[in-house]
Amino acid sequence: METVKSHVVHGGTLRYLKHDSATTGTPMTLSIFVPAGEGPFPLLIWLSGLTCTEDNFTTKAGAYKAAAEHGVIIVAPDTSPRGEGVADDPAYDLGQGAGFYVDATQAPWAPHFRMESYVTGELIDLIDAQFPTTKTRSIFGHSMGGHGALTLALRHPELFKSVSAFAPIASPTRCPWGEKAFTAYLGEDRAEWAKHDAALLIESGAAKGVFDDILVDQGDADSFLTDQLKPELLTAAAQKAGQGLTLRMQPGYDHSYFFMASFVDDHVAFHAKRLKA
Amino acid sequence: METVKSHVVHGGTLRYLKHDSATTGTPMTLSIFVPAGEGPFPLLIWLSGLTCTEDNFTTKAGAYKAAAEHGVIIVAPDTSPRGEGVADDPAYDLGQGAGFYVDATQAPWAPHFRMESYVTGELIDLIDAQFPTTKTRSIFGHSMGGHGALTLALRHPELFKSVSAFAPIASPTRCPWGEKAFTAYLGEDRAEWAKHDAALLIESGAAKGVFDDILVDQGDADSFLTDQLKPELLTAAAQKAGQGLTLRMQPGYDHSYFFMASFVDDHVAFHAKRLKA
Numbered sequence: 001m002e003t004v005k006s007h008v009v010h011g012g013t014l015r016y017l018k019h020d021s022a023t024t025g026t027p028m029t030l031s032i033f034v035p036a037g038e039g040p041f042p043l044l045i046w047l048s049g050l051t052c053t054e055d056n057f058t059t060k061a062g063a064y065k066a067a068a069e070h071g072v073i074i075v076a077p078d079t080s081p082r083g084e085g086v087a088d089d090p091a092y093d094l095g096q097g098a099g100f101y102v103d104a105t106q107a108p109w110a111p112h113f114r115m116e117s118y119v120t121g122e123l124i125d126l127i128d129a130q131f132p133t134t135k136t137r138s139i140f141g142h143s144m145g146g147h148g149a150l151t152l153a154l155r156h157p158e159l160f161k162s163v164s165a166f167a168p169i170a171s172p173t174r175c176p177w178g179e180k181a182f183t184a185y186l187g188e189d190r191a192e193w194a195k196h197d198a199a200l201l202i203e204s205g206a207a208k209g210v211f212d213d214i215l216v217d218q219g220d221a222d223s224f225l226t227d228q229l230k231p232e233l234l235t236a237a238a239q240k241a242g243q244g245l246t247l248r249m250q251p252g253y254d255h256s257y258f259f260m261a262s263f264v265d266d267h268v269a270f271h272a273k274r275l276k277a
Numbered sequence: 278m279e280t281v282k283s284h285v286v287h288g289g290t291l292r293y294l295k296h297d298s299a300t301t302g303t304p305m306t307l308s309i310f311v312p313a314g315e316g317p318f319p320l321l322i323w324l325s326g327l328t329c330t331e332d333n334f335t336t337k338a339g340a341y342k343a344a345a346e347h348g349v350i351i352v353a354p355d356t357s358p359r360g361e362g363v364a365d366d367p368a369y370d371l372g373q374g375a376g377f378y379v380d381a382t383q384a385p386w387a388p389h390f391r392m393e394s395y396v397t398g399e400l401i402d403l404i405d406a407q408f409p410t411t412k413t414r415s416i417f418g419h420s421m422g423g424h425g426a427l428t429l430a431l432r433h434p435e436l437f438k439s440v441s442a443f444a445p446i447a448s449p450t451r452c453p454w455g456e457k458a459f460t461a462y463l464g465e466d467r468a469e470w471a472k473h474d475a476a477l478l479i480e481s482g483a484a485k486g487v488f489d490d491i492l493v494d495q496g497d498a499d500s501f502l503t504d505q506l507k508p509e510l511l512t513a514a515a516q517k518a519g520q521g522l523t524l525r526m527q528p529g530y531d532h533s534y535f536f537m538a539s540f541v542d543d544h545v546a547f548h549a550k551r552l553k554a
Contacts, residue, residue: 007530007531007533007535007536008496008498008528008529008530008531008535008536008539009535009536009538009539010538010539011539014535059336059337059534060336060337062339062342062538064535064538065339065538065539065542219285221285251285252285253284253285254284254285256284257336258284258285258286258291258341259284259285259286261286261287261339261341261342262285262286262287262288262342265342
């Protein structure tokens with residue numbers, strides 16, 4: 001992995017890294033914050049939303065003070081493969097910057113858009129090999145990345161100690177962003193879609209007995225709340241399945257990083273407690 | 278003042294504002310964070326560095342949690358007038374984005390580049406008139422804005438309760454950034470320059486008996502440290518004049534907002550203590 005740049009922040013070291021991914025067949029970029037000291041430290045993976053790179057969370061979320069205090073590594077990968085020769089779409093919600101954390105099965109996306117395998121396989125392996133991790137980890141994210149955190153944790157519960165989300169796409173099979181992306185990446189068969197739908201996975205009992213609680217923060221002034229995010233589908237699914245899930249509706253907050261910055265300390269503490277249990 | 282956008286953050290309200298400035302003769306932009314509650318709250322003014330707008334501090338510094346806790350309003354203005362009809366220079370360190378917090382006396386800068394009068398006059402008056410301030414205030418900033426905070430406080434000590442800086446240009450009469458900007462904005466007469474040089478103002482006793490302490494944080498891995506910033510000139514001047522000044526050399530930190538984010542809580546607390554004394 002090539003270090004693109006490096007900064008000291010809150011006593012730890014923040015690096016922007018680039019590496020050639022065998023999974024996506026492209027260069028991939030990420031940021032990683034490692035607290036001061038020798039470790040080993042547990043790993044917290046952040047997944048960003050539509051249009052983001054690894055930089056949005058890194059510069060705007062203000063998460064590293066809590067990460068330093070709790071002694072947690074935070075990794076934030078880019079949201080898709082990118083570059084010439086990688087398929088794209090002029091819309092902001094498909095293609096580069098919109099990988100949706102699934103492995104595409106459809107042309108022209110299939111060869112490179114393999115974000116589920118990248119995050120749950122190559123990325124974790126690389127970080128565990130090259131940084132002082134405890135080889136335990138948790139995952140959280142925002143919007144499309146909240147969907148990614150929930151579905152990757154529910155589909156790979158053996159990999160993660162805990163999961164949380166900010167304003168996640170709760171049920172991509174039932175909102176325009178998800179219907180568009182899943183049609184493009186996974187094809188027309190809705191049975192395939194259901195395997196990547198957080199609300200449906202929870203309802204099926206995927207994480208029952210694995211995650212004691214799932215923390216979800218949602219701003220009630222979020223312009224995407226009603227049409228795209230639908231957090232009520234998460235609470236309904238959790239009640240049906242007997243899955244612990246805490247949805248906090250935050251009054252006045254919108255979809256921006258100012259919302260995440262306001263509650264990120266709670267999420268880091270939520271994961272640190274479970275990573276160190 | 279027109280509200281361009283508004284976000285809830287850390288329980289308070291963050292607004293991006295735009296207004297027609299009588300001082301600069303141009304539209305000016307700023308951000309303002311107001312804590313929850315009725316106030317009144319003391320005001321903390323942030324001045325940014327070269328190339329910045331009001332957005333850099335607002336999105337990257339992570340200052341609003343501390344501002345909410347201490348009950349302090351933070352205002353961050355743009356670093357210069359901008360737009361068509363406003364003089365500019367292709368270099369990053371002169372013209373738009375590089376106002377240096379002085380009132381230019383030289384063509385072509387003189388009509389619009391009046392950042393000292395704007396910050397110490399019109400901006401404060403507008404905020405005091407339209408927001409619930411205690412009509413007491415402090416000032417801090419970074420790099421060119423650290424120079425701005427120090428010189429505006431030293432030149433207008435009656436306006437401010439306290440002053441602090443991150444990686445300030447300590448003595449613009451003795452570094453390339455300052456020599457270039459002061460030649461352009463103030464002309465060739467170095468006696469005029471000296472009136473806007475923080476180290477020389479401190480040495481002259483300008484703030485003696487006004488500010489009990491001046492807090493300065495400086496990263497020792499800052500690439501501008503030796504040629505441009507020269508904080509040792511501040512400590513030498515303070516010792517000579519008997520001015521309280523605390524310079525903290527922070528090991529490993531660079532010139533980025535990651536450095537400021539790491540210590541901004543200390544600065545907000547430093548000012549809150551003095552604003553509420």
